[in-house]
Amino acid sequence: MKIGFIGIGNMAKAIINGIEDKDSIIISSRSNVEQRAKELSVNYANNNIECAQQADIIFLCVKPEQFKEVLDEINEYITYKHVVSIAAKLTINDIKEMASTNKIIRVMPNLNVAIKEGTCAICKDNEVSETEFEVVKSIFENLGDLEEISETLFPAFIGIAGSAPAFIFSFMEGLIKEALVEGMNPEQALEIVRSTMRGSAEYLSQSKSSPQDLIEKVCSPGGTTIEGINSLNEDHFQTIIAKAVRKTINKDKGII
Numbered sequence: 506m507k508i509g510f511i512g513i514g515n516m517a518k519a520i521i522n523g524i525e526d527k528d529s530i531i532i533s534s535r536s537n538v539e540q541r542a543k544e545l546s547v548n549y550a551n552n553n554i555e556c557a558q559q560a561d562i563i564f565l566c567v568k569p570e571q572f573k574e575v576l577d578e579i580n581e582y583i584t585y586k587h588v589v590s591i592a593a594k595l596t597i598n599d600i601k602e603m604a605s606t607n608k609i610i611r612v613m614p615n616l617n618v619a620i621k622e623g624t625c626a627i628c629k630d631n632e633v634s635e636t637e638f639e640v641v642k643s644i645f646e647n648l649g650d651l652e653e654i655s656e657t658l659f660p661a662f663i664g665i666a667g668s669a670p671a672f673i674f675s676f677m678e679g680l681i682k683e684a685l686v687e688g689m690n691p692e693q694a695l696e697i698v699r700s701t702m703r704g705s706a707e708y709l710s711q712s713k714s715s716p717q718d719l720i721e722k723v724c725s726p727g728g729t730t731i732e733g734i735n736s737l738n739e740d741h742f743q744t745i746i747a748k749a750v751r752k753t754i755n756k757d758k759g760i761i
Contacts, residue, residue, distance in 0.1 A: 506640060507531060509560025511553050511575055513541050516591060517566035519619040521545050523648040531559050557582040562637055564589045573603050580605035587637045593663055593757050597630050597656060607632040610641050613662055614648065616670045623649030626662040660757040664750035672749055677702060 506529060510517050513534045521530060522545075530547035532538060533556035542549035550556035557563055557579035567575055569592045587608040590600055597609045609630045617623040625645045629638055645651045654662060677698050684694035709719060724731040737743075755761045 506562065506637075507560045508640075508644075509533065509550070509556040509563045510566055511556055511563060511579075512566035512571075513538070513545075514566060515619070516614060517564065518545065519623075520564065520566075520591075520614070520644065520648065521547060523618065523621060524644055525647075531556050553578050554582060557586070560586070562587045562589060562640065564591070566591060569593065569595045572600065576600075576603045576605075587633060587641075589641055593667070594759065596659075597628070601630070608637070609633070610638065611656060611659070612641070612645060613659055613667050614645065615667050618645075618648040621648050624666045625649065625651045626654050626659060626666070627651060628654060628656045628659070660754040663757050664754045668750075668753040672746065673702070 508524065508530050510521065510530065510532045513521075513532050517532075521527075521532075524530060527546045528548070530545075531550050532542055532545070532547055533550045533553045534541055538549045538551075550559060553575060563579070563583060563586060565572060565575060565588060572590075572592065572595060584605045585608075586606055587610060588600065588604060588606060589610045589612060590597075591612050591614060593613065597611050600609050600611075601607055607630055610627065610633055611629070612625055612627045614623050614625040618625065623645070625648065627642060627645065642651060642653075652662070680698045681691070681694045684697070685691060689697075709716065712719065714722075720734065724734055752761070
């Protein structure tokens with residue numbers, strides 16, 4: 506089965522790196538396609554039409570606003586083929602209105618697929634065959650955790666997984682800055698925060714406790730941690746996080 510990629514940005518490259526059979530991959534790009542194919546050890550097409558003609562499954566890895574232009578170009582060649590979208594904001598129905606095929610699979614990966622520690626969501630149109638769906642699922646299972654969810658939950662997923670790495674990195678940056686104020690060097694502060702985040706996530710996974718249970722476990726009356734937690738509560742920290750997640754959800758829904 507041949508897998509085509511139209512658009513070779515960072516996310517497309519990460520996905521391609523998770524596919525073992527590189528000879529099954531054909532890529533198409535506006536520029537430097539031959540060089541990119543060489544770097545990724547895959548095949549290349551001279552244009553999008555050639556890629557669509559050769560591939561059984563076509564990944565559209567272009568910006569949402571470019572979908573119509575690309576689909577108008579290749580529609581004649583994908584009537585009976587499967588199309589995979591990794592774009593935010595565009596629903597399966599949105600894509601079906603632009604495409605000549607109803608066999609649409611939608612996937613939302615996050616940044617961490619680049620190191621095969623991703624968290625991805627997947628859903629499909631009813632006309633998608635189980636064979637092709639399993640092929641696409643296996644690709645993302647090689648890149649981390651994969652959740653099959655209703656498309657109605659994609660905005661929520663984007664808020665807590667797709668965009669969340671940036672929120673987490675922002676929190677880490679805040680921790681590091683205060684350590685620097687105390688005289689710690691940047692490299693040491695980064696390593697300590699990185700280790701703490703990694704260990705905390707693993708502890709949450711192994712303990713089977715809720716985050717609130719673990720907050721209470723770390724805090725002791727009159728201790729240092731409760732002082733910091735009280736400060737976070739006074740500044741409405743969880744409300745701030747909830748607002749950020751809501752903003753991303755609403756953006757995906759087209760509300761803002």
